[in-house]
Amino acid sequence: MLLHPGNEMARVREIFGLGDDRLREIPEFAVGEGSFAFAETQPGSRDPVGYNPCKPVRYVVNPDGAPDFWEALVHDAVESTSRASGLEFDYRGETDARPSSYDGGFWAGNPPPVLVAWATPEEEPGLEGDVIGLGGSASYEVRPGLRQYATGVLTLDRDQFDVTDWVPGSREPLEAVVLHELGHLVGLGHVDDPGELMHPTNSRTTYGPGDLEGLGRLGDTPCR
Numbered sequence: 001m002l003l004h005p006g007n008e009m010a011r012v013r014e015i016f017g018l019g020d021d022r023l024r025e026i027p028e029f030a031v032g033e034g035s036f037a038f039a040e041t042q043p044g045s046r047d048p049v050g051y052n053p054c055k056p057v058r059y060v061v062n063p064d065g066a067p068d069f070w071e072a073l074v075h076d077a078v079e080s081t082s083r084a085s086g087l088e089f090d091y092r093g094e095t096d097a098r099p100s101s102y103d104g105g106f107w108a109g110n111p112p113p114v115l116v117a118w119a120t121p122e123e124e125p126g127l128e129g130d131v132i133g134l135g136g137s138a139s140y141e142v143r144p145g146l147r148q149y150a151t152g153v154l155t156l157d158r159d160q161f162d163v164t165d166w167v168p169g170s171r172e173p174l175e176a177v178v179l180h181e182l183g184h185l186v187g188l189g190h191v192d193d194p195g196e197l198m199h200p201t202n203s204r205t206t207y208g209p210g211d212l213e214g215l216g217r218l219g220d221t222p223c224r
């Protein structure tokens, strides 16, 4: 049996634990065309903390209080974020879990999937005022010098997503909110540039050039 040199190299990398088994290609992105910031960087470095690109980011949805088009809303935004980051996402179904059950946990190597849920400001005080969504992930040290996200939560304001009498065109702002929070979830921070979706009060409905560069870099973190 003939082995291609490439295969042999892959085996060597596997044996030494440097497996390069990305689930998706690192996406192409333009460099320096926009602004981006990372929510968290590696200790002593400017490299971002991200999810493991060799494992799918598992996620579940609690549709309690969600608008009736929540499936398209969530899955389309996840797909856009997946394409931009090269991270694969794996939908694991519906759940009864609440955002509050994800507070401050350490999961000892077995983290729960990312949770997408709708809540009121009474349950999630972070949603008070104009805030319509919250997104973020919790990182841990997988080995010295490398932190990775284990899981995260995306919480959307139930009342502001209550669009039973929505008019055509009213969905795009909600889609933009979900995309923005997914940007936080995979590791983007806010920028001052209103041309990016990660501007805190942006008017974009899709990822901007800097968002796309940041997301591409977040998907290009080490495998483990």
Ligand SMILES: [Zn+2]
Binding pocket: 180, 184, 190, 200
């Ligand atoms: Zn934000």
